[in-house]
Amino acid sequence: MRVVLEEGIFGPGEPSRLDLLSLFRLPLSRSHTLEVDPPDSLGLQTWLEGLDVRTADECRFALELSYDELARRPKPEGVRVLPAPSASWERPVRLPLSLAIGFLETPLQVLVENNRRDRSFLRTVGFAFRATLDRLEGTGFQFVHGGGLSEMLEQVLVRSRQPEWGRRSFVIFDSDAVCPGRSGAANERLARICAERGVPFHRLTRRASENYLPPACLEQHATRMGRPRRERSLRTARAFGQLLQDQRHHYNMKRGLDGDQNHPDREAGEQLFAILDGGKRDALRHGFGESIGDLFEEAALVQDYLLAADGQGPEMMQLFEALLAEI
Amino acid sequence: MGDYLCEVAAEQKDLALVVETHSQSLLLSLQLAVMEGRLPPEAVAVYWIRRLSDGRSRAELLPLDKAAHPVGWPPEVFGERLEQSRRLVLSRRRLGAV
Numbered sequence: 001m002r003v004v005l006e007e008g009i010f011g012p013g014e015p016s017r018l019d020l021l022s023l024f025r026l027p028l029s030r031s032h033t034l035e036v037d038p039p040d041s042l043g044l045q046t047w048l049e050g051l052d053v054r055t056a057d058e059c060r061f062a063l064e065l066s067y068d069e070l071a072r073r074p075k076p077e078g079v080r081v082l083p084a085p086s087a088s089w090e091r092p093v094r095l096p097l098s099l100a101i102g103f104l105e106t107p108l109q110v111l112v113e114n115n116r117r118d119r120s121f122l123r124t125v126g127f128a129f130r131a132t133l134d135r136l137e138g139t140g141f142q143f144v145h146g147g148g149l150s151e152m153l154e155q156v157l158v159r160s161r162q163p164e165w166g167r168r169s170f171v172i173f174d175s176d177a178v179c180p181g182r183s184g185a186a187n188e189r190l191a192r193i194c195a196e197r198g199v200p201f202h203r204l205t206r207r208a209s210e211n212y213l214p215p216a217c218l219e220q221h222a223t224r225m226g227r228p229r230r231e232r233s234l235r236t237a238r239a240f241g242q243l244l245q246d247q248r249h250h251y252n253m254k255r256g257l258d259g260d261q262n263h264p265d266r267e268a269g270e271q272l273f274a275i276l277d278g279g280k281r282d283a284l285r286h287g288f289g290e291s292i293g294d295l296f297e298e299a300a301l302v303q304d305y306l307l308a309a310d311g312q313g314p315e316m317m318q319l320f321e322a323l324l325a326e327i
Numbered sequence: 328m329g330d331y332l333c334e335v336a337a338e339q340k341d342l343a344l345v346v347e348t349h350s351q352s353l354l355l356s357l358q359l360a361v362m363e364g365r366l367p368p369e370a371v372a373v374y375w376i377r378r379l380s381d382g383r384s385r386a387e388l389l390p391l392d393k394a395a396h397p398v399g400w401p402p403e404v405f406g407e408r409l410e411q412s413r414r415l416v417l418s419r420r421r422l423g424a425v
Contacts, residue, residue, distance in 0.1 A: 028413055058416060065409050071355060072405065074396040128377070132402040305379035313387070317399040324402065 001078035001326060002070070003104065005036045008083035009097055010043035020047070022101050023081065024059040031140045031327050032104055033066035033075060075325045079104065089163030091198055103164055108141040108327045111155060111171045115145035118172065120296040121209040125312060127304040129320040140327040141170075149173065149186045153193060160197035170326050171201035172319070174208040178260060178269030179250050200326055202319045210253035210293045214306040215241030218288060221295055232286075239283035245311075247272055256287030329356020333366045340370075351405045358395040373397045375404070 003026065010020070026032040036044045048056045069075075077092040081100045088094040095103060112118035123130055137143075146152035152173060160166035171194050177183045183191070183203070194201040206212060218240060222233035236256075240248060250272060252259040260269045276284070295301055307313075333356060336344055346353070354373070360366040374386045389397040403410075 028417055058420075061412065061416060065413060068409050069406070071358065072396060072400045073402070074392055074394060074398065128399075128401055303380045305381040305383065305385075308377075308379060308385055321399065 001032050001104065001108075002075040003032050003034050003079045003081065003100070004077055004092075005034065005044075006080060006082040007036065007038060007041040007043045009081055010041065010047040011083065017051075019097050019101060021055065021059075023097065023104075024062045026104055027062040027065045028058070029139070030104065031136055031324075033069050034062055035066055035070070036063070037080075073324065074321065078326070087163075089167060091167075093167055099164075103168070106164070106168050107139060108323075109144045109159075109165070109169045110141050110323070111144045111146045111152060111169055113146050113148065113152065113173055114293075115143050117293050117296065118209060119143050121212070121293065122172070124296045124299070124302050125212050125307055125316050126320050127307065128316075129324070132324065133320075136327055141323075146171070146173070149176070149190055153186070153190045156190065156193055156197065156199055160193075160199055166197055166199050169199050170323055171199055173201070173203055175203050175205060177207055177250055178252075178263060178265045179272040180246055182265050182268050184265060200322060202322060205315055206249040207251070208253060208293075209296070210288070211249050211251065212307075212310070212312055213253070213292070213295055213302065214310040215248070216306050217295060217302050218292075220301060233288070235283040236286070236288060239280045242280065243284075251284065252287055253292055254287050254290050256285050257281065258285045259287055329353045330360070333357060333360035336370055337366050354397070354405075358391070358397075361391055361395040368393070368395065375399075375401060377401075 003023075005023070024034065027034050048059060051059065079093045079095060079100060081095055081097055084094065084096050087096065087099050093103075112122075123133060126133060144155075146155055152171065156169075156171060159169050171190075173187070173190060175183050176187045187203070191201065191203055193199075204212075215237065218237040219234065222230060222237045224230075225233055240251065243251065250269070251257075252269075257273060260266055263269060273281070273284075329350075329352065332344060332346065332353075335342065337360075348354075357366070357371055357373075361368045361371060368391045371391055373389045373391065375389055376384050376386050378384050387399065389399045392398050
């Protein structure tokens with residue numbers, strides 16, 4: 001998170017040296033960036049001169065680390081630390097030093113629908129960010145199991161009642177859309193509540209995380225099965241690979257076309273697949289099964305060049321830039 | 328060098344300069360030139376060449392945003408030196424070494 005220190009906190013009578021030093025250690029021990037407003041603050045210089053040489057050097061290094069990262073990474077201002085007695089939790093959050101330290105030491109809670117599966121999904125599709133995610137998991141952020149949409153909504157409502165938690169959360173969820181732009185009422189409600197409460201979120205543009213599995217992976221997965229499942233799965237995978245992009249992105253991966261027969265948005269979904277011929281429709285009736293998302297745990301199968309060719313890069317870049325800015 | 332390239336690019340609009348570099352300083356020069364109005368952002372295209380697991384390389388366009396950040400910059404790139412320094416400082420602190 002991008003942290004801006006107002007010059008006033010370095011003034012006489014302001015918080016203890018130890019509190020300020022804790023803040024300067026954040027870029028070293030966490031992933032926050034730190035800067036001072038104004039950058040050439042006389043108060044900062046005076047404060048640094050009052051420290052022993054080694055500690056002052058560490059503080060300058062914390063600022064150097066931060067400026068280096070900010071040169072390349074867009075990060076909206078997350079927290080402003082100022083000499084004020086009370087907090088304001090509107091973005092950017094404005095906090096007195098006494099509250100800022102505890103807030104910034106709390107790892108970001110990344111609320112996902114299924115902790116294990118979504119972790120694998122994000123580590124796989126975010127291959128360009130994987131090393132950073134692995135480095136930051138635990139101290140910088142934690143995955144939190146959200147459950148289904150209604151449970152996630154409940155968690156967001158509870159969290160946003162405590163502003164310090166609402167501001168250290170990031171929500172990721174499926175769009176559940178049977179065709180582009182048709183996410184359904186519960187899904188829209190979750191997105192709206194997140195936006196209204198200032199909780200950052202990313203709603204996948206495709207229907208579900210499984211829709212990010214490249215067709216070649218599904219086909220390869222099918223070839224590993226025993227007969228007679230192999231023939232049926234291969235047929236499904238090949239038919240899936242021949243779909244138009246929107247169809248692939250909104251196909252019911254687990255239960256197939258038949259799985260949407262009782263869907264409230266059934267007609268919109270049917271329209272998307274109306275042009276399919278009988279053979280393809282038949283091949284796509286049953287989907288790939290409930291556990292198809294487990295393929296994201298197989299790094300040897302879901303390889304980076306297949307993901308890159310699938311065209312999901314721009315969305316993932318947007319997702320991970322937003323996530324890293326909050327961590 | 329960075330300033331010179333920006334100057335040439337700004338003056339000779341029909342000239343395409345292709346520069347292969349690992350220089351952080353050159354990238355910063357380009358960013359500064361854009362922010363200081365010496366070079367229009369649309370005159371710059373930053374590409375990151377990524378090697379994928381099938382052995383092929385892919386050029387990813389990282390457009391400069393309005394604050395001259397190359398959007399989508401791989402997080403670990405150019406951070407190695409400072410990351411090593413950061414770990415060194417933390418190790419020294421943990422061991423109580425000056």
